[in-house]
Amino acid sequence: MGSLGVNIPALVVVGISLVIGLAMVIVFGHTSDQKAIHVAKDRLKAHLLALRLFQDQIHVVLRSYGRIVMATGHYLRLAFKPLVFVIVPVTFLIVQVDRYLGSLPIPADHSFLIKVLMDNPDELNEASLRLPDGLATTAPPVHVPSDREVAWRVVAATAGDYMIKVQVSDQTFSKQVVVGSGLRRLSSVRLRGFWKRILVSSEPALPENKFIEAIEVQYPARNIAFVGMEWNWIWLFFILSLAAGFLFKSILGIEI
């Protein structure tokens, strides 16, 4: 909740859903073969009606089932063509929004885990955690050689942005930890490489071939209260953007 009791995350999701719903309907309208989609949907409905109209003609019923499957495939092919145009921007947008709405900052005085994934399970003993003022470990590190992982349970006394450091041999690797509340841009993991990092991490890449594959901070998942239910933001976005799409497609006369 915001300072005035306003559910800011829900408002953000509603706003994004409306904008995305509108934008996607417009893009869909301009990039799809509207006439072909209209025809494909009508054919689909016709085959469904045939099931009812000719229900005593078993050969018609069976043929109609087959045609429904075929027509569905055809319709899906037509409807997914606009995906080519929207998949890149929408994917990036969702990734970015997920940074803000996917997780909560770690509450002060709550313990959380910091996990480090090593290259070599034999080097787990060499990894050490250096915490800034305000953060403290609450237990000795736990080594899981089978997973090449070492984990620390940590607690923050006060809210703030912290930079933890993991030292292995003479190398130091840092990772941001956000403690507090509200809408903050969070990156739960710092990774090596390129592809996965683009979708999951918002921090610079870890150096290649340098002991550590990933450093992860386990932020609690954010649930958004909306119409009396707790929602993961992506499901709320899914439903609201669909609803917005339904609304705008009718207004704009676009066939989806």
Added chain:
Amino acid sequence: MTRHEGISRGERRRLLACLAFLGLILLWPIHSHAYAGPGAGFAVLSSFWTLFVAFLYSVYAFFVWPFRQLFRLVRRRKAYGKAQITRAVILGFDGMDPELTERFIAEGRLPNLARLRAQGSFRKLRTTYPAISPVAWSTFMTGVNPGKHNIYDFLGRDLTDYLPYLSSAEIKGPKRSWKIGKYTIPLGGPRIRGMRRGTPFWHWLGEAGIFCSVIRVPVTFPPEKFSGVLLSGMCVPDLKGSQGTFCLCTTRLSSDKFREGGVRVPIERNGSLCTSYIPGPEDPLTGGSGELRVEFEIQPCRIDGEARFKVDSQTFTLRVGSYSEWIPVKFKAGMGFNAHGICRFYLKELSPEVEVYVTPVNIDPGKPDLPISHPVTYAIYLAKLFGPYATLGLAEDTWALNEKVLDDQAFLAQCYANHDDRERMLFDALEKTQQGLCACVFDTTDRVQHMFWRYLDDDHPAARHVPRGERPNVIQDLYARMDELIGRVMKQIDDQTLLMVVSDHGFKSFNRCVNLNAWLHQNGYLALKPGKTESGDWFEDVDWPHTRAYTMGLNGLYLNLKGRERDGIIEAGADADALKEELRHKLDGLVDPSSGRIGITGVFDCDAVYAGPYVDNAPDLIVGYGDGFRASWDSVMGKVTSQIFEDNLKAWSGDHCIDPRLVPGVLFCNRQISDEKPAIVDVAPTVLKLFGLPLPKHLDGKPWTVGTSLGKPIASANAL
């Protein structure tokens, strides 16, 4: 952040290079990223929904299947136990003429009909009195004479005011309405009452468990419930409630009105942009005091001879001389009351004037505001499967060609577009009806012959200006096209299927008009008010208290009977009989003085030709015009003119509303039929008997003796 932890140049290059392939990433990232907006979401949801519905229905069908099969088995045993056939396919070609057919077969133009004749039978099919489509097709489906089905013409007459009404169906507003100030809110839908009586034979078939697909058989509006599917045909109104009102939108100033069937609407220019409107039904909220309209815009394109149309939110481009597809139009009355129609636009001219022809606004089959099929979803099913199609009973706009709003080519294009739709429906019905009855009537044969007989007739007044060598072979092509269709149907059916090709009547030239009201007036049977020598339409200025007989419609002649007509003066009984006899005597053999030909070859007393509970609604006499003659356009509309005979100069140049003995229909069958003089009234009992059903006692028709298998003569077959 240390430098080695940042994004290197190489990485940046890879980032750019790989953006194009980012879609592939969706194959493995976290689930939330697979959602790429409402477009894909809708697609997935809709598809899922469709498959889900289909699945639910499958489950339902699976569980009830044994019971349905059991039920069907019992019914089927009853239905097909004594049946000689498992399927009957009846192709109705309205107005297909036996003499022309024989001629074209002899010329080698109709190979499939020739084959059908060789393998089975070809007969002339006696038609009804009068030989008019709604009458004949009503007899076809009910197996009774008009005295039992109550259809005698397209029009009936109101005994209280001598005005016409549509004989097949009555459409009234809702029973109750709520008046608020100047608005009238209808409470309920329109009331539709079918006027045709009698029971179509597919009702009996359906009752016995034999599935029927019936497509566009005339006088099936409003559709009646039965076990099967039916799409209504001739007599389905347009959205205005008329039998077809076209619209000519034009920048040409004219106060001329079309005789009937059309309205002229001005186009207003605003720079290069032109605007006009399509007149629609009456506004239900104002109690019918105003008409609803749909406005549209025409914007000439840069390409010469093309214009961009905008109708509601739809835009399309037309070239001069081309039709649009069916365009949905919504007439909005406010408060949620809408009328849904479809129409086609035809761009006639762009320069110097702008003229656009708009077809009558048909009831939208995808959103039918009136019931045009049984079940209602059948019309929707066809619309979804094949796209919008003409629903108007008389869908081919003969009036527009008569009024020279359309030219020959534009009219033919319209006819054959409708015909193509009908063919698609037929073949779908054939596929769906592997057992049972599949009946489909094609109107193209009737409309094209009506409008193009002038080119077949050596000396038709409407085509004297066209040299014989330049006359198009429209009717020859029409028959060849129907023959080709029959050939395709023959390929679709097996040996166990009975195929019948029937027409309700034949055709003859219509080159001379007879105004029977003028004859009645000149011979002292019909009086005009003092000082009048002619009347207006619908007996305006007729002096009824001094009138003994009158005619309206195509063949009916009525006595002005005391106690029946409002101002009747003829006593029923002996006086009426004497007058009928007198009229018959004088009219039979009436000669056209200009040519010496006989204009009327028979006058038939309805008491002699009809029997049944509805004979009181019949005309008193049926007038049978001679070959080449027909009731004049004015006479049909109850108008008295000074001339009895005159040339027919209209494109409507062929007709069948003459002496029924001169215009029998055709009967082709892939089985041998022994009867030499079959009649259209026999079709229903024949089909019922072939399916092994008992014949209802009230039927007038007699079942034919039909060979039981293809090509086998009656003598060697187990004939019925």
